[in-house]
Amino acid sequence: DTAVSQTPKYLVTQMGNDKSIKCEQNLGHDTMYWYKQDSKKFLKIMFSxxxxxxxxxxxxxxxxxPKSPDKAHLNLHINSLxxxxxxxxxxxxxQGAGLPRFFGEGSRLTVL
Amino acid sequence: AQSVTQLDSQVPVFEEAPVELRCNYSSSVSVYLFWYVQYPNQGLQLLLKYLSGSTLVKGINGFEAEFNKSQTSFHLRKPSVHISDTAEYFCAVSMGTSGSRLTFGEGTQLTVNP
Known part of the structure; x- marks a missing residue:
């Protein structure tokens, strides 16, 4: 079973559109994060x-x-891309508001 | 500002050989240091962390890293690697023990050959 799963893995869309990325963890953790990776592979935190x-x-x-309907889910909605x-x-x-332990595989967003 | 430099983008080694993955950091304040591993088709996973205390820290799967403040380094080592260690390894630095200021390096691809 995947510990942290994100959907979709790839997303191509036009400027101005609204899109969402979903995240689910089955580890029973109580803390979730969203990071953005720029072209230089540096991950910068956005939300927790x-x-x-x-x-x-x-x-x-x-x-x-961001929207967290429950502890196991943290979705990211982006308006006007x-x-x-x-x-x-x-x-x-x-587990606990500290260091992220498990990451998902990432969702590659391309805005045209 | 803090930054992390992983000196090798690719490290090929033979099975059972020792390996060292190099990481240097820069920061104007005290930092905390981490190594993450990403196995093929999986997300990042915390391998080990240095927060305080002994400068030699041990992680999962037989890996260890040594914090060297004078050289601003946090190299990752394993005395004998296995095929299953093939993965990408990321060094990271944070000004706090939380994940709020976590900066990753560009990663080192470790490939273990039979």
Missing amino acids: YNNKELIINETVPNRFS ELGDSAVYFCASS
């Missing part, structure tokens, strides 16, 4: 949720909105 509550919200445009949003987005989880 602990027990469905937002605990980290980095300098991210408000076009990005821009070219600069093209990247690989990683979901992660951990």
Whole structure:
């Protein structure tokens, strides 16, 4: 079983569209994260949720909105997509609001 | 600002040989250091971490890393590798023990050949 799974793995869309990326973890962890990987392979945190509550919200445009319906899910919704949003987005989880322990495989978003 | 440099993008070795994956960091403040591993078709997984205390830390699967403050390094080592160790390894640095300021290096692909 995959510990942290993200869907879709690949997403190609036009500028101005709205899209969502879903994340689910089956580890029973209480904390989930979203990271953005730029072209240089640096992962930068965007959001973190602990027990469905937002605990980290980095300098991210408000076009990005995370939603955590329960502890096992953290979805990322992006409005009015821009070219600069093209990247690989990683979901992660951990037990306790600390260091992410397991990451998903990533979702590659391409905005045309 | 903090940054991480992994000096080798690819490291090919033979099975049962020792391996060292190099990582250097830069930061103006005290940092915490980590190694993650990504096996083929899987996400990243925490391998080991240095937060404080002994500079030699042991992780899963027989890996260990040594924190060297004077050389600003955190190299990953294993005395004898297996085919199953083939994966991409990422060094990471954080200013805190949480994941809020986690910066990863570009990764080192370790390929273990029979």
